[in-house]
Amino acid sequence: xxxxxxxxxxxxxxxxxxxxxxxxxxxxxxxxxxxxxxxxxxxxxxxxxxxxxxxxxxxxxxxxxxxxxxxxxxxxxxxxxxxxxxxxxxxxxxxxxxxxxxxxxxxxxxxxxxxxxxxxxxxxxxxxxxxxxxxxxxxxxxxxxxxxxxxxxxxxxxxxxxxxxxxxxxxxxxxxxxxxxxxxxxxxxxxxxxxxxxxxxxxxxxxxxxxxxxxxxxxxxxxxxxxxxxxxxxxxxxxxxxxxxxxxxxxxxxxxxxxxxxxxxxxxxxxxxxxxxxxxxxxxxxxxxxxxxxxxxxxxxxxxxxxxxxxxxxxxxxxxxxxxxxxxxxxxxxxxxxxxxxxxxxxxxxxxxxxxxxxxxxxxxxxxxxx
Numbered sequence: 001x002x003x004x005x006x007x008x009x010x011x012x013x014x015x016x017x018x019x020x021x022x023x024x025x026x027x028x029x030x031x032x033x034x035x036x037x038x039x040x041x042x043x044x045x046x047x048x049x050x051x052x053x054x055x056x057x058x059x060x061x062x063x064x065x066x067x068x069x070x071x072x073x074x075x076x077x078x079x080x081x082x083x084x085x086x087x088x089x090x091x092x093x094x095x096x097x098x099x100x101x102x103x104x105x106x107x108x109x110x111x112x113x114x115x116x117x118x119x120x121x122x123x124x125x126x127x128x129x130x131x132x133x134x135x136x137x138x139x140x141x142x143x144x145x146x147x148x149x150x151x152x153x154x155x156x157x158x159x160x161x162x163x164x165x166x167x168x169x170x171x172x173x174x175x176x177x178x179x180x181x182x183x184x185x186x187x188x189x190x191x192x193x194x195x196x197x198x199x200x201x202x203x204x205x206x207x208x209x210x211x212x213x214x215x216x217x218x219x220x221x222x223x224x225x226x227x228x229x230x231x232x233x234x235x236x237x238x239x240x241x242x243x244x245x246x247x248x249x250x251x252x253x254x255x256x257x258x259x260x261x262x263x264x265x266x267x268x269x270x271x272x273x274x275x276x277x278x279x280x281x282x283x284x285x286x287x288x289x290x291x292x293x294x295x296x297x298x299x300x301x302x303x304x305x306x307x308x309x310x311x312x313x314x315x316x317x318x319x320x321x322x323x324x325x326x327x328x329x330x331x332x333x334x335x336x337x338x339x340x341x342x343x344x345x346x347x348x349x350x351x352x353x354x355x356x357x358x359x360x361x362x363x364x365x366x367x368x369x370x371x
Contacts, residue, residue, distance in 0.1 A: 001328050002085070002121075002305055003335035004298050010342050012294055013075070014194045017346050019288045020071055024351065026281035027059035027067075033274055035267065042264045044160035051153045052274055058145050066142065070135045074295060075343045077128045081302075082340030084124050088117045089329040096320050096329070104319035115313055122306045129299035136292040143285045150278040157271050167265050174257045175272035177250075182276045184250040194342075 033056065035049050095114050099106035106114065161171050258266050309325050312318065320326050 001332050001335070002089075002302075002309070002325050003332040004302065004339075006335045006338050009078070009298065009339050010194060012291060012298075013078075013339075013342055013346050015287070015291050016071075016074060017349060017351075019284055019291055020067075021351055022284040023281065023288060024063065024067065026277055026284060027063050029277050030055050030059045030274065030281070031063070033277075035271070038264055038267065042160070042268070043163070044156065044268065048153065048156050048160065048268075048271055051149060051156060052271070055146070055149045055153075055274070055278060058142065058149065062142055066138055070138065072347075073131050073135050074292065075347050077132065077295075077299075078336075078343040079340045079347075081121075081124055081128060082336035082343075085121060085336045086333045088121055089333045092117050092326065093329050096326050099320045104321045105317060106320060111313060115310060118306050118310055118313075122303055122310070125299050125303040125306065129296060129303065132292060132296050132299060136289060136296065139285055139288055139292065143282055143289070146278055146282055146285070150275055150282070153271070153278070154275050157268065157275065160268055164265060164268070167261060170257070170261060171265055171269045174254070174261065174266070174269035177254045177257050178270065178272040179276055181247075181250045181254050182273065182280070184244075184247050 030052075033052055035045070035052055037045060037049075092114060095106065095110050095117075099110055157175075161168055161175075164171055258269070261269065305325070309323070312323055312325075325332075
């Protein structure tokens with residue numbers, strides 16, 4: 001049949017929207033990261049803040065330009081091809097019916113028309129394959145940039161931590177607790193399902209803000225970064241995730257450890273959140289690469305199936321009633337229409353992002369949450 005397995009393709013599209021939500025959310029979390037300058041300015045601040053700003057520039061480029069374009073190409077390609085296929089299949093069916101009524105062997109004119117129609121589908125499949133490959137290369141280049149930034153940031157934080165003397169171990173413990181906290185947040189996330197997309201629910205990325213500071217003379221000096229990201233279907237899913245006892249316990253432990261450090265030491269430890277965010281963004285983009293590779297394989301197979309049909313049609317004295325691909329054109333059209341309809345639903349799915357704060361009731365008196 002001249003169509004892919006519909007359920008496999010729909011699953012890939014569902015995975016795509018979840019990957020897009022994760023990539024968008026983690027990029028947004030990096031954009032929302034703030035490392036306010038302290039007075040006096042720590043010796044490590046300029047280098048580390050510069051690396052954070054570089055990561056924010058990379059995230060901005062993806063969120064405002066490359067990301068939306070990539071998503072449009074990956075979803076619209078199914079819609080465009082399905083429309084072309086249904087039209088071509090309708091014309092092919094008429095030619096096949098005419099050939100069958102004459103004994104099964106098409107005339108030279110009918111054969112030429114069949115080959116021309118199939119050629120238009122081949123051209124579109126080939127073009128789509130190339131466009132999808134470009135998207136993959138852009139995503140991989142973005143991932144390479146992020147990997148280099150994360151490695152540099154991790155090295156800089158390690159070097160700064162090594163200079164803190166007696167509190168080095170405490171800073172390391174807090175960095176590890178930051179990783180635990182972010183991992184807990186990730187567990188509370190929920191991917192969207194095929195059914196959710198079918199009934200047009202809203203996918204929400206909740207960017208979690210964790211900003212603490214010491215209250216001094218009635219003023220609050222903010223220090224901190226973004227703690228993590230929650231994915232869910234609808235805003236209530238985000239609220240439910242943030243209310244989990246496991247998450248609150250992880251946060252309480254984090255705050256207790258943070259309160260034992262000086263402000264610059266706490267800020268340095270919280271940079272681990274940026275490192276973890278970059279790592280999780282890389283993971284999401286790795287899943288995206290696998291998803292796009294599967295799409296490239298689909299368009300390659302689509303082209304090859306059409307190419308094989310062209311080879312069959314070039315054989316002498318063919319009988320169209322014996323060519324399977326020409327006898328299930330209505331079924332293939334139905335499959336492509338189903339895929340296109342789902343791709344349109346994916347395009348129409350609302351993906352929103354909201355910045356939310358973790359429950360501040362666990363913050364001890366020594367610390368205050370900065371909004």
